[in-house]
Amino acid sequence: MRWLLQIKEITWMGLTTIPQRLGSTLVIVVGIAGVVGVLIALLAMGEGFQAVLAQAGRVDEAIVLRKGADAELNSGLSREDAVLITQGPGILRNPGGKPIVSAEVVVIVNLPKKTTGSDANVELRGVGPLVWALRTSSRIVEGRAFESGRRELTVGEGAHSEFAGLEVGATIRLGQQDWRVVGIFASGDAHESELWGDAEVVQGAYNRNGYQSVTLKLTDPDAFDTLKAALSTDPRLTVDVQRTRDYYATQSEDLTRLIRILGVAIAAIMAVGAVFGALNTMYTAVSSRSREIATLRAIGFSASPVIMAVMLESALLALLGGGIGAGVSWFLFDRYTVSTLGANFSQVVFAFKVSPQLIGNGLLWALAIGLVGGLFPALAAARLPVTVALRENA
Amino acid sequence: MKYLHLIWTDLFRKKTRTLLTVLSIVVAFLLFGLLDAVRVAFTVHESVEGASRLITSSRLSIIQPLPYADLSQIQHVPGVEAVAYANWFGGIYQDRKNFFANFAVSPNFLDVYPEFLLPQEQKHAFASTRTAAVVGENLAQRFGWKIGDKIPLEATIFLAADGGNTWTFDLVGIFRARDKRDRGQEDQMWFRYDYFDENRILSNGTVGWYVVQVVDPGHADNVARAIDKLFANSDAETKTQTEKQFSMDFVRQMGDVGLIVTSIMGAVLFTILLLTGNTMSQAVRERIPELAVLKTIGFSNQSLLWLVLAESLLLVALGGITGLLLASIGADILSAAFRGGAFSVGGQSWLTGSVLMLLLGLSVGLPPGVRAMRLRIVDALSAH
Numbered sequence: 001m002r003w004l005l006q007i008k009e010i011t012w013m014g015l016t017t018i019p020q021r022l023g024s025t026l027v028i029v030v031g032i033a034g035v036v037g038v039l040i041a042l043l044a045m046g047e048g049f050q051a052v053l054a055q056a057g058r059v060d061e062a063i064v065l066r067k068g069a070d071a072e073l074n075s076g077l078s079r080e081d082a083v084l085i086t087q088g089p090g091i092l093r094n095p096g097g098k099p100i101v102s103a104e105v106v107v108i109v110n111l112p113k114k115t116t117g118s119d120a121n122v123e124l125r126g127v128g129p130l131v132w133a134l135r136t137s138s139r140i141v142e143g144r145a146f147e148s149g150r151r152e153l154t155v156g157e158g159a160h161s162e163f164a165g166l167e168v169g170a171t172i173r174l175g176q177q178d179w180r181v182v183g184i185f186a187s188g189d190a191h192e193s194e195l196w197g198d199a200e201v202v203q204g205a206y207n208r209n210g211y212q213s214v215t216l217k218l219t220d221p222d223a224f225d226t227l228k229a230a231l232s233t234d235p236r237l238t239v240d241v242q243r244t245r246d247y248y249a250t251q252s253e254d255l256t257r258l259i260r261i262l263g264v265a266i267a268a269i270m271a272v273g274a275v276f277g278a279l280n281t282m283y284t285a286v287s288s289r290s291r292e293i294a295t296l297r298a299i300g301f302s303a304s305p306v307i308m309a310v311m312l313e314s315a316l317l318a319l320l321g322g323g324i325g326a327g328v329s330w331f332l333f334d335r336y337t338v339s340t341l342g343a344n345f346s347q348v349v350f351a352f353k354v355s356p357q358l359i360g361n362g363l364l365w366a367l368a369i370g371l372v373g374g375l376f377p378a379l380a381a382a383r384l385p386v387t388v389a390l391r392e393n394a
Numbered sequence: 395m396k397y398l399h400l401i402w403t404d405l406f407r408k409k410t411r412t413l414l415t416v417l418s419i420v421v422a423f424l425l426f427g428l429l430d431a432v433r434v435a436f437t438v439h440e441s442v443e444g445a446s447r448l449i450t451s452s453r454l455s456i457i458q459p460l461p462y463a464d465l466s467q468i469q470h471v472p473g474v475e476a477v478a479y480a481n482w483f484g485g486i487y488q489d490r491k492n493f494f495a496n497f498a499v500s501p502n503f504l505d506v507y508p509e510f511l512l513p514q515e516q517k518h519a520f521a522s523t524r525t526a527a528v529v530g531e532n533l534a535q536r537f538g539w540k541i542g543d544k545i546p547l548e549a550t551i552f553l554a555a556d557g558g559n560t561w562t563f564d565l566v567g568i569f570r571a572r573d574k575r576d577r578g579q580e581d582q583m584w585f586r587y588d589y590f591d592e593n594r595i596l597s598n599g600t601v602g603w604y605v606v607q608v609v610d611p612g613h614a615d616n617v618a619r620a621i622d623k624l625f626a627n628s629d630a631e632t633k634t635q636t637e638k639q640f641s642m643d644f645v646r647q648m649g650d651v652g653l654i655v656t657s658i659m660g661a662v663l664f665t666i667l668l669l670t671g672n673t674m675s676q677a678v679r680e681r682i683p684e685l686a687v688l689k690t691i692g693f694s695n696q697s698l699l700w701l702v703l704a705e706s707l708l709l710v711a712l713g714g715i716t717g718l719l720l721a722s723i724g725a726d727i728l729s730a731a732f733r734g735g736a737f738s739v740g741g742q743s744w745l746t747g748s749v750l751m752l753l754l755g756l757s758v759g760l761p762p763g764v765r766a767m768r769l770r771i772v773d774a775l776s777a778h
Contacts (some may be wrong), residue, residue, distance in 0.1 A: 027669045070486075110453075121647060205630070269425050277669050346454070
């Protein structure tokens with residue numbers, strides 16, 4: 001108990017003298033804020049990208065692609081294939097008795113980005129009539145859904161905010177044809193970066209005869225194996241069947257890993273720098289207080305509370321820095337929307353996601369830097385020869 | 395120069411502090427060097443050859459093929475020297491993770507890309523073997539391929555006419571990039587378009603994109619417009635861009651790498667500025683009596699300012715140069731890890747780095763320097 005009290009006293013004394021050495025204290029705080037801020041910002045980017053794709057996938061949904069195709073863009077299914085797939089077992093039917101499937105055509109179109117004005121690849125997805133029953137998370141937030149047989153588009157919210165000219169009521173020219181934007185949908189996943197139109201009309205406009213993929217709703221998650229077995233053994237089909245959850249998870253894998261490695265590597269290098277900064281700060285703190293510490297030792301304080309107090313001070317400052325860094329990157333980057341090229345060679349719009357878990361991680365990094373940076377100066381403080389320190393001119 | 399010894403001694407009067415400061419500057423410039431290498435790798439650098447090349451692709455969509463019949467029409471556009479074409483294949487070698495670019499090319503493809511060197515007899519072999527393929531040296535080393543090897547690729551888009559998924563090519567040549575800096579571009583495999591087109595069962599008679607070499611790069615824009623005009627209002631409208639524009643559009647789509655990198659560098663350098671600034675002002679504060687003595691024995695105000703400035707510049711330069719050297723080594727390791735050879739700390743980075751060091755050194759040394767200059771001897775001596 002007395003030991004704890006001593007730690008408290010010394011730490012308090014240390015903290016009250018901070019205003020006298022504000023400059024050097026700022027070094028530890030700002031240094032660590034930088035590390036934590038950069039770490040959180042980069043990891044939040046990875047998490048955001050992963051989340052937007054992960055949300056597009058479900059366990060009770062399957063996507064059928066041509067065998068060997070790793071993305072819809074590489075895939076191709078004929079009309080006959082699509083019919084056969086729709087007849088497969090384990091597919092949920094709507095009240096009208098129709099299987100809930102969407103045979104889809106994916107075309108990449110060029111639209112100017114709002115930020116840069118330069119053309120970017122955007123996914124135009126021709127979907128089946130039952131798509132709204134299939135992707136229940138997609139709902140119209142403005143205007144209405146496209147009508148079958150017309151050159152109308154319902155655009156995702158992400159695409160709407162990222163690319164120019166996608167206002168409801170606007171007409172955009174894709175290829176040689178004019179399409180009317182009639183509505184905006186939100187889905188909270190990767191589909192929000194897309195433009196949706198009637199599959200038949202898209203096929204017509206782009207001289208396509210078949211589809212790229214068939215997505216379907218399963219009666220329940222376990223029905224997947226039955227369907228997969230049935231489709232893979234059908235001699236008339238050469239297809240791969242995957243749960244959409246697995247399919248979309250694979251699509252985000254590479255980029256997410258790259259961002260994570262980069263983020264941690266950059267933060268680690270910065271952390272080394274911050275440790276040097278912290279060491280510097282704490283050595284200065286200790287040397288400017290050497291007389292005080294020596295006095296305390298002379299009147300009976302033991303060495304370990306001195307060590308603990310210096311480390312505690314450094315840890316507190318580090319946490320303060322970490323908190324500032326996390327706060328700044330949350331303030332600047334949470335929900336910050338960007339877009340990049342996804343697996344289908346087209347833009348995926350996603351938002352940075354600063355999660356509480358990331359912030360926790362960042363604070364742990366801060367604490368680690370603070371403790372390492374405090375350790376050596378703390379030991380130096382404890383080893384201070386009392387008589388010499390007392391005699392020294394301050 | 396004669397004061398170098400004095401500056402040096404002052405600098406290391408508190409060894410731990412100076413060492414720690416230098417080390418954090420080292421870290422900052424290490425990071426600066428690495429990030430700048432990444433930024434440069436993502437910046438499209440224009441080669442002399444690239445300036446005279448146009449890329450013609452579908453206006454509809456980058457994945458939409460163009461008719462083969464466009465070839466002769468493009469060849470007749472005034473100002474066109476030669477036209478080559480290619481088609482993306484997207485084949486996979488053994489595992490998806492082994493990704494590299496592979497595509498079918500026209501017989502004259504190498505003629506429009508003179509920056510890639512292929513020995514004459516290998517050129518002949520490519521022209522005389524229908525199933526021939528050539529790869530870049532970097533790629534050959536990566537998989538240990540030798541001339542004569544058979545390379546199987548799993549098709550992701552194009553099934554072969556025999557219904558199979560595997561296309562097997564005969565490796566007849568290995569090309570090199572003329573400029574060592576372009577080694578990253580050796581990560582590709584080319585094979586013959588005629589063989590490819592006869593054996594696929596999808597989109598026969600089309601090509602992915604045309605590469606148009608123009609006679610005069612100065613007229614490239616006019617030629618591009620003329621080509622696009624040829625196919626305006628046809629079923630397959632085209633979009634013709636200079637090679638640089640084409641790559642820049644692509645890089646831009648990856649996201650704003652430059653912005654991310656610059657913000658990180660900003661955060662790092664700001665921190666370092668604070669850290670070194672603090673060290674320098676401490677160092678000067680501790681030495682006030684000494685500075686007063688120097689003044690007493692005849693040092694002018696200006697020389698004191700110079701002494702302090704020189705000290706801070708030396709401090710920053712020590713750390714900065716070490717950091718950039720480490721970054722060069724780091725970039726080599728990074729290149730080896732990514733097998734592209736694309737990262738390096740070039741002259742441009744050293745130049746920017748030096749300017750940064752100078753600015754950092756000056757802004758850190760100036761405030762304490764001015765303070766030293768304005769010191770009044772009597773006050774400074776009597777304070778202690």
